[in-house]
Structures are given as C-alpha cells and as structure tokens.
Amino acid sequence: MRIVEATLQHLDLLTPMFIKYREFYGEPAFPDSSRKFLQTRLRRKESVIYLALADDEDTLFGFCQLYPSYSSLALKRVWILNDIYVAEESRRQLVADGLLQAAKKMAKETQAVRMRAATSRDNEVAQKVYESIGFAEDQQFKSYLLPINGD
Numbered sequence: 001m002r003i004v005e006a007t008l009q010h011l012d013l014l015t016p017m018f019i020k021y022r023e024f025y026g027e028p029a030f031p032d033s034s035r036k037f038l039q040t041r042l043r044r045k046e047s048v049i050y051l052a053l054a055d056d057e058d059t060l061f062g063f064c065q066l067y068p069s070y071s072s073l074a075l076k077r078v079w080i081l082n083d084i085y086v087a088e089e090s091r092r093q094l095v096a097d098g099l100l101q102a103a104k105k106m107a108k109e110t111q112a113v114r115m116r117a118a119t120s121r122d123n124e125v126a127q128k129v130y131e132s133i134g135f136a137e138d139q140q141f142k143s144y145l146l147p148i149n150g151d
Contacts, residue, residue, distance in 0.1 A: 001061060003102040006049035008042050011035060013060050014051065021085035050102045052095045062086035064099040076113035096129045104133060
C-alpha cells in the first residue's frame with residue numbers, strides 16, 4: 001500500500017469512493033456534483049486529499065481529506081480532518097492508520113498547532129482509530145453548529 005497526495009488525475013479513481021463515503025453518512029450519491037466538488041477543491045488547492053493505493057495504483061483502498069484553518073489563540077495553522085473512508089473490503093488492514101499518519105506528518109511539516117476531527121457519536125471504530133494515533137476528545141471547548149439555509 002502506498003499513501004499519495006491526490007491530484008486531478010486521481011478524480012476517476014477517487015469519485016466513486018467519495019460517493020460511498022457520502023452514502024455511508026446517509027447523503028444522496030450526486031455523482032456529478034460529487035466529482036465537481038472534489039475537482040474544485042483540488043484545482044483551487046482548498047484541501048489536501050491523501051489516497052491509500054495498491055502498488056499498481058489502480059486500486060483505491062481509502063482516502064482522507066483535510067481542510068486548512070487557523071487558530072487565532074495559538075497564531076498557527078490548524079488542519080481539519082473532515083473526511084476519511086476505507087473501502088469495506090480493505091478494513092482492518094491499517095489503511096486508516098496509514099492515511100492518518102500521512103495527515104499527521106503533513107500537519108507537523110506545516111507547523112500546525114493541531115488537527116481536529118469529528119465523527120458520529122455512534123462510530124466507535126473511528127473513535128478508536130483516532131485515539132490510537134493520539135487524538136483526544138476536546139475537554140476545553142464545546143462545539144456548536146448553526147444550520148444555514150436549512151442544512
């Protein structure tokens with residue numbers, strides 16, 4: 001398995017798995033919109049996407065997507081681990097660990113103060129994976145959401 005940073009050339013490989021990720025969380029597939037969303041993020045360099053690929057680079061085992069943010073208090077960059085997904089047939093093969101280690105390395109290289117991640121309250125597998133590489137539940141701040149336009 002190789003971990004690589006996604007480019008526009010990976011769109012055909014990435015889009016179907018991104019759709020499965022969205023469906024996992026109960027969202028509609030929207031294949032054209034999903035592809036366009038990924039294409040825009042990559043083209044504008046608005047996110048960093050890591051891919052876990054087979055050595056032949058024809059098989060995608062999983063991906064993660066991070067968005068940059070900043071901490072006004074720390075005066076440093078923060079990375080938000082927004083998406084991570086591993087194909088069902090590739091689970092329990094340390095794919096998520098490899099993706100998270102690549103993300104952690106990138107965060108260190110960009111002098112980030114931290115990475116943030118969130119998952120559904122009932123996704124105990126993801127919680128255990130996050131904790132295994134050093135994530136800890138935030139005890140200092142309570143998060144809130146403000147839906148905009150009915151979302």
